[in-house]
Amino acid sequence: MTLLAQTLIFGLLTGGVYALMSSGFTxxxxxxRVINLAHGALLIVAAFFTWWLWDRTGIDPLLLGLGLTVVMxxxxxxxxxxxxxxxxxxxxxxxxxxxxxxxxxxxxVLSLIWGTEARAATPSYFNTSISLGEIVIPRxxxxxxxxxxxxxxxxxxxxxxxxxxxxxxxCATSRNGAALVGIDVxxxxxxxxxxxxxxxxxxxxxxxxxxxxxxxxxxxWIGRVLCIVxxxxxxxxxxxxxxxVILGIGEALTAAYWDTRWTTxxxxxxxxxxxxxxxxxxxxxxHRLEGAxx
Amino acid sequence: MIELRxxxxxxxxxxxxxxxxxxxxxxxxxxxxxPNGAGKSTVLRVISGLLxxxxxxxxxxxxSIAGRSTPDIIRAGIVQVPQxxxxxGDLTVHENMLVGGHxxxxxxxxxxxxxxxxxxxxxxxxxxxxxxxxxxSGGQRRIVEFARALITEPQVVLLDEPTLGLDPxxxxxxxxxxxxxxxxxxxxxMVEQNVRFGLKLADHGVVMERGRVILADTAxxxxxxxxxxALFFGSTPQAGEAAEGREEARKSTAAGSLA
Numbered sequence: 001m002t003l004l005a006q007t008l009i010f011g012l013l014t015g016g017v018y019a020l021m022s023s024g025f026t027x028x029x030x031x032x033r034v035i036n037l038a039h040g041a042l043l044i045v046a047a048f049f050t051w052w053l054w055d056r057t058g059i060d061p062l063l064l065g066l067g068l069t070v071v072m073x074x075x076x077x078x079x080x081x082x083x084x085x086x087x088x089x090x091x092x093x094x095x096x097x098x099x100x101x102x103x104x105x106x107x108x109v110l111s112l113i114w115g116t117e118a119r120a121a122t123p124s125y126f127n128t129s130i131s132l133g134e135i136v137i138p139r140x141x142x143x144x145x146x147x148x149x150x151x152x153x154x155x156x157x158x159x160x161x162x163x164x165x166x167x168x169x170x171c172a173t174s175r176n177g178a179a180l181v182g183i184d185v186x187x188x189x190x191x192x193x194x195x196x197x198x199x200x201x202x203x204x205x206x207x208x209x210x211x212x213x214x215x216x217x218x219x220x221w222i223g224r225v226l227c228i229v230x231x232x233x234x235x236x237x238x239x240x241x242x243x244x245v246i247l248g249i250g251e252a253l254t255a256a257y258w259d260t261r262w263t264t265x266x267x268x269x270x271x272x273x274x275x276x277x278x279x280x281x282x283x284x285x286x287h288r289l290e291g292a293x294x
Numbered sequence: 295m296i297e298l299r300x301x302x303x304x305x306x307x308x309x310x311x312x313x314x315x316x317x318x319x320x321x322x323x324x325x326x327x328x329p330n331g332a333g334k335s336t337v338l339r340v341i342s343g344l345l346x347x348x349x350x351x352x353x354x355x356x357x358s359i360a361g362r363s364t365p366d367i368i369r370a371g372i373v374q375v376p377q378x379x380x381x382x383g384d385l386t387v388h389e390n391m392l393v394g395g396h397x398x399x400x401x402x403x404x405x406x407x408x409x410x411x412x413x414x415x416x417x418x419x420x421x422x423x424x425x426x427x428x429x430x431s432g433g434q435r436r437i438v439e440f441a442r443a444l445i446t447e448p449q450v451v452l453l454d455e456p457t458l459g460l461d462p463x464x465x466x467x468x469x470x471x472x473x474x475x476x477x478x479x480x481x482x483x484m485v486e487q488n489v490r491f492g493l494k495l496a497d498h499g500v501v502m503e504r505g506r507v508i509l510a511d512t513a514x515x516x517x518x519x520x521x522x523x524a525l526f527f528g529s530t531p532q533a534g535e536a537a538e539g540r541e542e543a544r545k546s547t548a549a550g551s552l553a
Contacts, residue, residue, distance in 0.1 A: 163392075163399045170382045170393045177380035179344060180373070181442070182365035182397040 002134045007256040008249060009135060015248025016145035017210070019241040020152055021203035021221070022228040024196030027155075030235035031172040031192050034084060034095045040222030041103035042197050046072055046204020047119075047213050048110055054121040054208070061121035062147055065205020069198045076197020080190045103218050110215035121208040144206035151202050152241070155195070168192045220264065227267035231274050233281025242282055246270070295320040295481045296341065296372075296450055301350035303340045309348065310336045312505035318450070318498075323472065323482040325496035325513060327489045332502040334485040335377075338452045341483070342374040343367040354450065368397045371449035378459045381435050381442075383428025387419060390427050394442030408445045415474065416441045432460045433467035440471045444478065451475055453484035457491055469495055493517045 025039040049068055054061040079102065087098040125139040159165035167188045170178040175185050207213060207221070228247055232239025250270060251263045274281065301314040310333045318324045326334045339345040341352055343364035352360040359370055382390050391412070395405035413419040416437055422430065427438055436456065443451055453472065457465040465488070472495055476482055486492030492513075493499050499516040501509040509516070516522060 163396065166385065166389055166393050167396065169385055169389075173382040173384050174376070174380050177376050177382060178393075179364055180342060180376050180380065181394050182368045183393070184365070 003256060006135050007252045009137060010141065011249030011252030012245060013137070013141040013145040013248070014210075014252060015245030017141075017148045017203065017206045018224065018228055018244035018248050020148035020199055021207070022225045022240045022244055023152060023155060023237065024199035024203075025225050026229055026232075026235060026237055026240040027199075028193060028196040029229070030237065031168055032088075032189060033092065034088070034099070034193075036084075036099045036193075036196070037096060037222055038079070038099040038102040038106065039196075039200065039225055040218035040220075041106040042072065042075070042200040043204045043207055043221050044110065044213060044215060044218045045075070045106055046200045046202075047208040047217075048114055048204075048215075050205040050208040051119045051121045052114070054123070060123055061205050061209050062123075062143055062202070065147070065202040065208075068201040068205065070201075072201040072204075073194045073198035076194035077190055079197065080193040084193060085186070085190070103222070107215040107218055114215070116214050116216070118212040118214050119208070120212045121205075123209065126209070140209050144210060147202055148206060151199070155199065158195070164188075164191060168195075224267050227271050229281075230271050231282055233283040236281065236283045239281055239283030246282075295322075295355060296483060297351075297353045298337070298341075299351040299353075301337070301340060301347055301352065303336060303345055303347040303350075305345075310505055311340065311347075313350070314502075314505070314507055316500060316507055316510070318481060318483050320481055321476070321479070322497040323476055323484065323495060324498040324500060325492035326483070326485045326500045326502055327487075327492055328502035331504075333505040334502055335454055336505075337502075338374055338454050338483070338485055341367070341372060342452055365397050368446055368448070371447075372452065373443040373446060373448040373450075374452035374454060375439050375443045375456065377455045378432075381427045381439050383426065385427060386424050387427050387430070387438055388423040390438055390442050391419065391445060394445040398446060405445065408447065412441045412444055415478065416471075431464065433464035436460070436464065436468050437471055440475055444475065444480070448480055450481045450483065453482060453486075455485055455487055457486065457488050465491060489522065490517070 021043060024042075025036055028034050028036045028039075046065070046068055049071065050061045050064050053059065053064050053068075083098050083102060084095055087094045123140070125143070128139045130137045130139060130142065159169060167178065167183045168191070170181070170183060171185055171188050171192070178188070179185050211217075224247065228243040229235075229240050231243030231246055232241070247267060247270060250266045254260075254263050254266050296316075296318040298314050298316040301311050301316075302309050304310040314333070314337060316326075316337070326337060328334050336345065340347050340360075343359075343362055343366065346361050350360070351358060354370055354372060357370075359367055359372070362370070382393060385393065388409070391409045392405065395408065398405050398408075409419065418430075418434055418437055419441055422434070427435060430438065440451075456468045456472065460468065469491070472482060472484070484492060484496070486495075493516055494513070496513040499511060499513040500507055501516070
């Protein structure tokens, strides 16, 4: 029983981090209908930045992740202006190929700069934990999850309570209507894409603390992100959060009761299962649009 | 109030508008009618800044506004209520009003005051403030769209096909709401497929065909013309004849919507 409780808590903490990691992807799809396959690469870029800065300065990697939010926002903005927006004007579906190209290119650049050796940022609390009776909560997982949940709350508040957020949500519903109330739709799209990229900063920092990574790890992470959004229903913000928790718990249960090596297969098994049983995702078609922004 | 002179505009290589001349009187309701492809909605897109004119002039109270951005044009005093689907269905009614005040976002007190004022004229804004706009009926959505357009206290309201996709009851709501917008001091320029509905609502009528204004008169005089059907469906004999039957069918719908 203790093992089960321990496993569920561990899965929940992991799921919280996954929820942040997938939120930007979901937002980009919900508002722009762009499947950004570079999202996994953005997570790995943020992870490398975090590791490099931590290695140089010794500053807590999760705090570095917060600081990197601005950097990743800027990278997202440039990526949108130089690639996504241009390709979208030619054919919106081409963004899928273009973003995959960006991911491959980013992986190559990271390999050139930092090599293909596995990296990880291990702060002083990495191997410490908090005990609640018989249950042990690893500090790294706890801090990463708390940070991720706080950032998700901030993202929610931004979308719900600010003019920028309402503009983004308005554009998601009717770009023509948004333009007619004076919203600069193109600028709002760039802001939205950049916010999506900014969420990878803390997500990448958490990844750097909790996992080992190499430049090619973006394939694994885009696989996880896709699993989460397929589980929740493409474009559904609330669905992605639920999908993230399910994946986190699924991986934890697999590791605890079966074999750690099988955890990497869990996302793909879940995708196959959900596509057979409920292709529209757990939250269904009705929630796809509204969920993306609520 | 608004004047278009020799306006030419279009998309890609073609000119949809080919020298449009049009004048809208202050405080009036003017309705533009014409067959599909006549360029009616394009006129509104140019005035509201969504499409730059290639040639010609657009003036508001004598001042040129041609080619200015949509936010600038809203600040100058012109707003457009889009065709059906322009309401932000995922946002609440109150949030729709806030977004309507986007160009005033640095003046929150004014936005708040305007929402309170408009809620007196349109009670649904208060009664359904927290409800998602997408959950409202067709007529209610139109009311919110009209009210949203009035947040910035415009001098001119442009209406693009306000009855498109609405049933007769909702169309009647549009009729009353448009009159209310006029009574609140705004000048209205509307484009409407439902000719009889539009001209019964309007003070002035304008008929467009193939990117040009071919007739402008009082709405009453236009409605009384025996050749109105041919004017609406196109002046070529075949088009006019083919259109007669459709227009007859349309009359009953229009009459129903005004009943």
